[in-house]
Amino acid sequence: MKHYIKFELKNTFGYSIGMIVGGLLPLVLAIGGYHASNDAGRNKVLSETIFSICLPMIPLGLVMLPFTIAFAKDIEDGISTRFSLFGYTKLKQMIAKFISILFLVSGICIIYFLVLQIVLPLPVPSIAAVVLMICGMLILTISFYFLAFTIAWFFKGFNAVQGIAMVAYFGIAIFTGTIGGFDFTGVMKKISDFVPFNSFRTELANNWTTTSFDMSNVLIRLIAFMIFTILLFCIANIHLIPKKN
Template sequence: MIHYIKFEFKNMLGYSIAMIVGGLLPLVLAIGGYHSSKNIADNHHLAITLFATLLPMIPLGLVILPFTISFGRDTASGITTRFNLFGYTLIKQMIAKFASVVILVIGVTIIYLMVLLNVLSFPNPSIMMIVNIFFGILLLTMSLYLIAFSIAQIFKGFSMIQGVAMVVYFGIAILTGTMGGFHLTGFPKMIGQFIPFEALRDNLISNWTTPCFSLSKEFIQLLIFLMFTIVLFIIVNLFRIHSRRR
């Protein structure tokens, strides 16, 4: 399985534009959006807000874009099917791809945290806050991975999959307030609140230096969103199996 994970990891790294969007862009936006003042408290609040707001862009960009596009390319070209014939089943592919995605997201998150802690004016985060950062990112990665896998399974053709992945990426970024200052109302606002970016962001901002804090709201929203993506994944695969039998 290790060589499968290495293969999938190298496969995702091949999409330089997506790597820039998921890895470099959050750093650039955070550093570019920071403007220090004479008020240390205001500087700390702005730095934490920027960090928390742009943090979800890492799993969003790295999972929805490079993973979906690379898997869509393999599916459209028949590589995924040929892998099955040689024992690299869809289940094994799913496990290896998920492991490579997690390694990539965690690695970029560590870089993001270390760079911003040394560039922006931050108070030192508590140990529990660091745990919460990676806990939240892991659950988000799992949910976004299932969405990405579903996109690559249900849509046909590389161009279609790539287009849908881009729409989903920018759609989530806009709906959650991660990219742009759009004032949404009605149904779009409800969708944005359902996606747990805001819950993670608010928890980070409110409890940055707190040694003990409650994960109740954030944890519940992350789990609800994960359950939703699991149901979506099951429905998509049942549809795919039914389509093959027709």
């Protein structure tokens, strides 16, 4: 299992576009979006807001792009099947892939936090804010992980999976206000609200130094989104069983 995790980490690092959009882009947007004023208090609030806005881009970029594309290439090249022949079942592969992507997301999040602590006048977060940060990143990573698996397994062909992964990345980024400033209404607004980026960002930014606050509402939204992606994964697998038979 240890060797397989190392293989997955190297595999994910091999896709520079994912490392750019999931690792470098959030930092660039956070630093570039900060404009200092003469008001120290306002600068702190702005840095908290910018940090919170760009933070969910890390699991979105790292999981939806390099992980999905790397796994699709493994399937097309028969690597995943060959692993199964040597005892690495799909379940073991899923566990190893999740551990590797969790290491990657955690590492990038730590770098992101440390760099912005140095560059921006970012206050030290409260323990409650850190708990929300960790829970939010973990749930979003799990959610995008199952969504990535669904795309890689359901759609056939490396080029098709790569295209769908790009559409999913930019679609989520646009709907959540990460890219562009679209003002959605009706059904589009409901879809935008369902992806829990905005509620997570708002709760984290507003309670950055609050020692205790009720985070149940945002956690429920995050968990609901995670359950939705797991259901999509299960439906895709049920759909694939008759084809295999």
